[in-house]
Amino acid sequence: MPFTAKVITTDEWGAKSAGSFDKTVPKFIVIHNTDNQNPPNDVSQGTVDGGKKLARQIQEDHMNRNSWRDSGHNFLNTTGGIILEGRHGTLDAVRKGMCIKSAHAAQQGNRLAGGNQSPGIENEGNFMTFKMGQKQWDSLVELCVSLCESCNINPKNIRGHREFSNTDCPGDWLFSQLPRLRQEVADKLDIHLEQGEGLLKLDSIGQDVIELQQKLTDKGFSPGAIDGDFGENTKQAVIAFQRSVGLTADGIVGTDTRKALGL
Template structure:
């Protein structure tokens, strides 16, 4: 299998300096699947028509251990921030491609950016597969009362859930299946953390960047509407 490398993005060059201080717990770096989540975590909730989406945890896509212990903050996130990976708009929509993307992204973030782990909490592939990014993000989401400190948006890493969407969306729209998978994930996050749909933003709302692309950014009102339908 050919390795892929996400295109370096200037917007990420300073993220390592963006972590905010807050009450936190240091977690071990091993991946934790929902099935092995600690006793007492509430089960993911779902609307009858829009159940909780399937999310592949770090172990499922073959993540490396983080280089340092991941920090679990004693607070819920305040918002969701949507990103694009600025990688090629591939037509390989397979699960294998999604897992390859997750591994390549983690290697880029750790080996080239110098971060302790994948920067974002979750990733949505062009084939509509949803994957955990930073270790323990999925367990925290399923608990619904804490979040993992990440590295996806300067000034927001202790406040916002970051979602990467595979592809570059300056002029093209994401595949329909990918967009609706993003809506499913955002709805699940809003449901678990009691977030209003108005708290779904694009990266450029907080940092000087083209992310998540002109086209995807213009689709955020539609995304909020789709999420609202899932929460009714």
């Protein structure tokens, strides 16, 4: 299925022009909150014109205050469930299964890598305790479904900004809802989400992989970059470690390997 979510383009909301940006192959969808006021004081007031105004405000802020060349995110999802393009070229790229390199989720410290190479969705509001309304939730699900489809992203890779950078974003409440978001997106795509059975193996992604990579590094079995992505290098490091302690060398981290590593 192609990208079907309805998105207001940068031309339509009157974005300031910006140059072109590199295209990347996305692995994640990164969820943010704009940290703007919540209803009834939301900037967009749930309207199309209000959404365009908010998109212009954010671009202005990102270009002036952050000195970025354009909006830092790829999509904006307003309280009214209106979706607007962020960084120029995003819509064109995702329709072709790619992403425009952005500036919304730089890797900081021992966190996941690849945020800026993946579509970032800003959700209007502050979701530390405030719960997102149904319209905004529905459009977020719809956008994620389209992105997973067109960019071949597994719904398990819908992640929060705080997993990449040193930030509270997207807020405690919204972060706590990401398992529900992944499940709803997977259901619409008819994809079976593998539940975490405690095993870390090839293609596992997340904070527990970062902790594993750190332990392997500390013990002299380098998995390459500490990026939270269990790839071939991590597998080989696990196998080498397992051999060194006399465990079955299958590259899968279960209870025994965890114990031996001190995880």
